[in-house]
Amino acid sequence: MTMITDGLAENGRAQGAAAPARPAVSRSAVSSGExxxxxxxxxxxxxxLVVFTALVGMVVAKGHIHPVIGFASLLAIAVGAGASGCLNMWWDADIDAVMTRTARRPIPAGRVTGEEAxxxxLTLAVGSVLFxxxxxxxxxxxxxxxxxxxxxxxxxxxxxxxTPQNIVIGGAAGAFPPMIGEAAVTGSVSVDTLVLFAIIFIWTPPHFWALALVKSGDYARAGVPMLPNVAGPDATRLQILIxxxxxxxxxxxxxxxxxxxVAYALVSALTGLGMIGFAWRVFRLREGDPAMKAAQRLFAFSILxxxxxxxxxxxxxxxGLGAAFRGGLA
Amino acid sequence: MSGVLPDERPEKAVHQPSRPEAPERAPLTPEEVKRRRARNLAIALTLGALCVLFYAVTIARLGVNVLNRPL
Structure with missing residues (x-):
């Protein structure tokens, strides 16, 4: 569910510091995690971000939901997203430990054991679905x-x-929340949230590959076959542009x-032009610091x-800001 | 009333399943005790919030039917 990356800094803690060695044996039966x-x-x-996109799925749904039920549904979706993030950290603890971006996460840093995570x-995943x-x-x-x-x-x-197509296919996981939000309201899924799904799904590759261009060394060390490491940076730049x-x-x-x-039409057109501009810069600037900065800017702008x-x-x-205009273009 | 005082009661044969010897654990440091207390507090608050949420959801789902009961 969490294909949307959480940026270059994790947990709001200092970056670049070496992760402390993981204790071979827990010195106590009690968890040491905070x-x-x-x-x-x-x-x-x-x-x-998952809560935000699920909320949008709820509000575009053609139906009504009691605010308390809506809040509880969003909470369940949030906890489900958190559970999948937690299970992802459990599974990927070995590669997180060798990547500077993720080395300070609780498991590789030794603050929480894999079993605890x-x-x-699992508890949160089962609980969120049942709830x-x-x-x-x-x-x-x-x-x-x-x-x-x-x-x-x-x-x-x-x-x-x-596969280097990992985030293309896996991107579907991050694109589902609007559909879940609509389903919570109406009990079904419509074309409206399928379009929102498509936006997040197609947005994921340029967003993630921009990060992969910057962090290709990290991914290479971890042995993760991201596109820049497998097909090369230039092929990745072309894929980002496409x-x-x-x-x-x-x-x-x-x-x-x-x-x-109308407001949506204007914003989506203008920011779309911005995306093309940043992607074009990534495609053109291929050497040294300007190339890295172009990729970082595309990554940041894609989130915006x-x-x-x-x-x-x-x-x-x-x-209701668009109520007077909505449907005018349809 | 057997007349046998508690401290004179004969020892009963109690079945004691063999247990694996527990590994020696180092005592918790003050920092670990503090973290455990914080985790326990977080769990307690979460469970309390869940109780409130379940109550609110129940009332929301029942709606006006919450008053529809024999008096």
């Missing part, structure tokens, strides 16, 4: 369960270490399907791009 370590296992930044993640079934419906709960399965088993355990060119029209599509209004698209949809639907 509460914030368990919270960090949930990948809170990713969780917040596994138990914590969503209780408060909403089995369609939403089934989608949440499938999303956790897809992220942990299909992406983390299988694709991530097997996916960005595909993304922009899909990003504008909600304006023509009656999901977004997705946030703005969903924020405008949220504003138009939840606060």
């Amino acid at each position: 509460v914030r370590d368990y919270f960090a296992l949930l990948k809170p930044r990713v969780m917040s 596994l138990a914590f993640g 969503l079934e209780l408060v909403a419906n089995w369609v939403a709960a089934g989608l949440l369960a499938f999303t956790i399965f897809f992220y942990v088993v299909v992406y983390s355990m299988w694709l991530k270490r097997a 996916y960005t060119l595909l993304l922009v029209p899909v990003g504008i599509a909600p304006a023509f399907l009656g999901i977004g209004g 791009y997705l946030f703005l698209l969903f924020a405008v949809l949220l504003a138009e639907h939840a606060f």
Whole structure:
């Protein structure tokens, strides 16, 4: 569920410091982890983006949900996302330990054991799915369960270490939350949230590959076959450009399907042009520091791009800002 | 009332399953005790919040039917 990366800094702690050696034997039967370590296992930044996109799925849904049920459903989706992040950290602890971006995570840093993370993640995964079934419906709960399965088993355990297309296919896991949100409201899934799914799905490769260009050394050390390490940086730059060119029209599509209004059309077009501009710079600048900076800027802008698209949809639907205009382009 | 005082009671043969010898554990440091207390507090607060949430969800789902009961 958490294909959206949580940025270059983890847990708000100092980067670059060497991870302390993992104790061979626990000196006590009691966990040594702090509460914030368990919270960090949930990948809170990713969780917040999942909640945000699920909320948008809820507000674009053609139906009504009691605010308490809506809040409880969002909480279940958030905990499910956190559970999948936790299980991902449990499975990937070995490669997290050799990557500077992830070496300070609780498991490689030795603050939480793998067994503790596994138990914590499984408990939250089962609990979140059952809770969503209780408060909403089995369609939403089934989608949440499938999303956790897809992220942990299909992406983390299988694709991530097997193919450079890992984040292309695995990106589906991060794209499901709007559909889960709609299912919590209506008990089904419509074209509206399928389009939102498509936006996140196509957005994931340029977003992730921009990061992979910057951190290719990390991924190489960890033995993760990211596209820059397998096909080379230039092929990756071309793929980023192609996916960005595909993304922009899909990003504008909600304006023509009656999901977004005029404000959405304007924002999606302008930020889409921005995405193409940043992707073009990544494609053109191939050497040295300018190339790294171009990739970093695309990575940062891609987060802003997705946030703005969903924020405008949220504003138009939840606060009625686009009610007067919505449907005008459809 | 057998007249046998508690401290005079004959020892009963109690079945004691053989247990693996527990590994020696180092005593918890003050820092570990503090962390455990914080974790326990977090679990307690989470469980309390869940109780409130279940109550609120129940009321929300029942709606006006919450008053529909024999008096």
